[in-house]
Amino acid sequence: MIEKYRQCDTTIVEMVDRVSEIERRLAEQEPVSENGNGLRNQINTVKAIKDELDEMFRPLGTCLDAVRQVVNQGGDVLSREELASLDQAATSLKQRYDHCVVQADTTHRRLTTAMEEFSKYEKEIALFETWLKQANKTLVEKERLCSDLNKIKNHEQGCRDFLGDVIAHQADLRFITMATQKFLDESSLYLRTVNNFRTTLPERYPLLQADPDSMVRDAADEVSAEFKGLLARANKLVDKATSVGNKQRDYTEAIEKASRWLKDTEVKVTRILQEPVGAEPKIVQDQLDKAKVINNDVVAQSRLFDNCRATATSLLRALEGELTPHEQADIEQPPEELAERYAELAERLGHRCQELDTALVQCQGVQEGLDSLMNWLNNIDLQLK
Numbered sequence: 001m002i003e004k005y006r007q008c009d010t011t012i013v014e015m016v017d018r019v020s021e022i023e024r025r026l027a028e029q030e031p032v033s034e035n036g037n038g039l040r041n042q043i044n045t046v047k048a049i050k051d052e053l054d055e056m057f058r059p060l061g062t063c064l065d066a067v068r069q070v071v072n073q074g075g076d077v078l079s080r081e082e083l084a085s086l087d088q089a090a091t092s093l094k095q096r097y098d099h100c101v102v103q104a105d106t107t108h109r110r111l112t113t114a115m116e117e118f119s120k121y122e123k124e125i126a127l128f129e130t131w132l133k134q135a136n137k138t139l140v141e142k143e144r145l146c147s148d149l150n151k152i153k154n155h156e157q158g159c160r161d162f163l164g165d166v167i168a169h170q171a172d173l174r175f176i177t178m179a180t181q182k183f184l185d186e187s188s189l190y191l192r193t194v195n196n197f198r199t200t201l202p203e204r205y206p207l208l209q210a211d212p213d214s215m216v217r218d219a220a221d222e223v224s225a226e227f228k229g230l231l232a233r234a235n236k237l238v239d240k241a242t243s244v245g246n247k248q249r250d251y252t253e254a255i256e257k258a259s260r261w262l263k264d265t266e267v268k269v270t271r272i273l274q275e276p277v278g279a280e281p282k283i284v285q286d287q288l289d290k291a292k293v294i295n296n297d298v299v300a301q302s303r304l305f306d307n308c309r310a311t312a313t314s315l316l317r318a319l320e321g322e323l324t325p326h327e328q329a330d331i332e333q334p335p336e337e338l339a340e341r342y343a344e345l346a347e348r349l350g351h352r353c354q355e356l357d358t359a360l361v362q363c364q365g366v367q368e369g370l371d372s373l374m375n376w377l378n379n380i381d382l383q384l385k
Contacts, residue, residue: 002077005070005086011063012089018056019096025049026103027198027205032114032187034215036122039115046108053101060097064090103197110190117186121179121216128172128223132230135169138162139233146237147322149331152245159241163234166227173227180220244318251311251331258304258338262345265301268294269349277356281363288356295349298342305342308335 026049033039067090071083142162145155191210198205272291278284312335316328323331 002074004066005074005078005082008063008067008070008086009089011059012067012086012093015056015060015063016089016093016096018052019093019100022049022052022100022104023096023201024203026100026107027194027201027203029107029194031191031208031210032111034118036118039111039118043108043111043115046104046111049100050104050108053097053104056097060094064094099197099200103193106193107190110186110193114183114186114190117179117183118216121176121183121220124172124176124179125219125223128169128176131169131172132223132226135162135166135230139230139237142237142241143233146240146244147319147327149244149248152241152248156241156245159234159238163238166231166234169227170231173224176220176223180216183216184214240318244315247311247315247318251308251315254304254308254311255334255338258308258342261301261304262338262341265294265298266341266345269298269345269352273348273352277359279363281360284356284360284363288353288360291349291353291356295346295353298346298349302342302346305335305339308338311335 025045029042029046033042067086070078071087074083139162142155142159146152148155188210191208195207198207272287272294275287278287312331316323316331
């Protein structure tokens with residue numbers, strides 16, 4: 001029995017040394033790594049501790065059974081103090097072993113959960129960053145196309161579709177934010193578990209502190225800020241595309257309306273200019289009346305050409321800094337050409353009205369002279385009779 005007592009005592013000492021080493025290894029676990037390989041290494045380290053504890057389970061049970069046998073049957077050859085000391089040592093060993101098992105299981109579970117959340121985060125942020133990179137390229141291209149007036153009509157809808165796609169990806173960003181927070185929460189719980197264990201050991205390890213500069217949080221904040229910038233630019237793009245599209249339509253409609261009116265009026269004016277001046281006052285009066293009607297319309301429609309210039313100025317202002325000198329001239333030139341044709345038309349018609357007015361006065365003077373002469377001749381004829 002004494003030999004059995006010595007074997008139990010030796011086994012307990014050896015196992016206490018092993019448990020002390022395991023306690024040290026569990027206490028020296030670092031905060032959760034924010035690197036996939038580093039986190040996997042942490043999990044493997046704790047898993048190895050768990051496996052070692054599992055290997056100790058059966059030998060420990062055998063040792064405890066032997067201790068119970070010695071305590072129960074060794075009273076005849078061993079002192080009460082020796083038996084009490086052996087029993088206390090066995091009980092302490094069992095408690096420390098159980099404490100290590102719970103700690104190893106808890107830390108392994110925390111690390112595994114953190115790894116799951118980190119994997120979700122890593123996958124989602126990689127996909128989001130790929131989309132974000134492509135979206136920024138698309139945005140730059142669409143911003144450039146805003147100055148292409150030949151494509152602006154179709155470009156407007158494309159910009160709205162792009163904005164819709166950006167808005168839809170807000171859900172992905174929220175998922176990344178959630179995965180980030182869950183990972184950080186699990187990391188915090190893990191660190192608390194390690195610190196609680198450290199404070200229970202005789203060595204009284206100091207508390208571990210989490211790194212305030214979290215790469216995971218920083219990366220999530222970075223893509224969030226980049227997304228917000230992209231969303232703001234996408235909204236601005238739609239506003240600009242709509243504005244440029246509206247101004248381009250206003251400009252085109254103004255040019256077309258002025259051109260149609262000018263073309264029709266030029267035909268009418270040409271007809272008036274080519275018509276010979278009448279020889280009789282009534283004919284001249286009719287010609288003058290027709291010319292004045294058209295002239296009044298010409299004066300009234302000057303606003304068409306003012307509108308052409310105004311819409312051109314508005315369009316150029318919307319595209320300021322984005323047009324080449326040639327493109328700018330393409331916008332400025334049509335209103336000026338129409339204005340020149342209008343001014344020439346108004347001048348020619350004005351001269352024609354003056355010409356007809358003068359001719360009418362002259363015709364009326366001749367007619368009055370002829371009427372006076374006829375009256376005089378009639379009077380002479382009456383006198384001769």
